[in-house]
Amino acid sequence: MIKIKFSTQFSDLHLIRQTPNSSGIWGDCQFFIDQDVEECDFWVVYDEPSRTEKTKCSPENIILITAEPPSVKSYNKNFIKQFGLIITCNRNIKHPNIIYTQQGLPWNVGLRRNEKWSTVETKTYDDFKTTKYIEKNKLMSTVVSNKSFTEGHRKRLTFLKAVYDYFGSQVDILGIETTPVFGIENKVNDKWDAVSKYKYHLAIENSSYPDYWTEKLADAYLDGAYPFYYGCPNISDYFPEGSYTYIDITKPEEAIRIIEETIKNNQYEKSIDKIKEARDLVLDKYNLFALISEVCNSRISSKAKSNIIIKPQSIMANDRKFFKKIVSGISCLVSERRKEIYPNQYIKGG
Incomplete structure (x- = not known):
């Protein structure tokens, strides 16, 4: 072993x-x-x-x-x-x-946050592995975060607001944080509740880099939902065609049109086997x-x-700051000592 x-x-x-x-x-x-x-x-x-x-x-x-x-x-x-x-x-x-x-990147689905904001596991690898089919009775959801410190975070929030303005009650905006982002979302304590009942899920990353995709996509597959995805530009290297629809949130009108057409085409029903294939990849290959x-x-x-x-990086940074302070302190002492030994060199105008 x-x-x-x-x-x-x-x-x-x-x-x-x-x-x-x-x-x-x-x-x-x-x-x-x-x-x-x-x-x-x-x-x-x-x-x-x-x-x-x-x-x-x-x-x-x-x-x-x-x-x-x-x-x-x-x-x-x-x-x-x-x-x-x-x-x-x-x-x-x-x-x-x-x-x-x-x-x-680790999954979030199957972790429930309690009142003290600590987490309790509700589902494990074995639970997801043995789940055959999840009954869906709602159309589409997304989970919003109140993070907005990068341009990617802000673009995501702008796009999700545009989606809500267009689809209205057809999309449920759900939040994990205690502070609402739009004031319209319902709070959930486990992403299972935010995705498992829905046929479609908006999985929007906070950035777009090759080989970077997160639990936002993995959680959708573990919950058996068909994702509208934005983020990793080479996501097709990881998941099969027909298991997701890629959208560009920087072109909101086009993305919304694609979402609407995909839903009208009953893509979820056509892609159930592909979603299961993607789920197995999340569980057994990309785990x-x-x-x-x-x-x-x-x-x-x-x-x-x-x-x-x-x-940790934080400790190393503090060590470096401490070292700089020591060097700076020694330099000051040397400078003061030189002034004492060679006072004529430090007389202004001399």
Whole structure:
């Protein structure tokens, strides 16, 4: 069994539920999620760890999987240097060993937020795997977020408002956050409630980069809905034709026309088998643990292990600021000492 240490700052995602029987095992790989282990064959960091951690591992088997597109998050070079391999969509990252592919971003569907805003799992890999068909009694939905700090976020909100203005009661605008975005959405605590009853779902990313697609699309398939999708421009490399309709939210009138025609064409009913095929890909191929297992099995080596320490990017940034303060302080002391020793050099006008 290949022993894999897995570290992330997103403990509320209950990632172990994405493995069969919530066992933490995928094929011949055993995952130790946010656990201290003395030694491992691979160490995978998803986005960044929540704290400084250490273990014994081969340096080339330290893997970073990025979680955000370049428009949302950047990774500094000192943080990147800690890893032997990077799995990412981000072409701005400089590293000798990079795999450009989808990043296995975790599902949100099947996680319910309680009153204290913590999460409780309601569905697991096994639940989705054994679901044959989900009865649909509503037409179309989308989930909005109140995030608006990037241009992509703002474009998404503008487009979804245009969709609501055109379709009215035919589309349900649903929200996870406590603060409404448009003032018209109903609040849901689990994306299962936001998608599973609907034939169609608007899955709109906050950006458009090759190989970057998220739970917005994966959740639609797990809920058995037909997605109108915007985001990853090479999404056809991942999912079969007939399992989605791609729209361009920067051309809202054209996108709305495509949505309307697709619904009139009863595309959901025609695509049920394709949706199931896409769901199985989400579960068994693009699953975070399937991705890691495939990569690790292709990189098994007998190179010597050594003691490895990984620091979060935030701590490294603070360390750098502290170092700069020390250097600045020393420079000031040296300058003041020089003035004491060579006072004539510092007399104005002298």
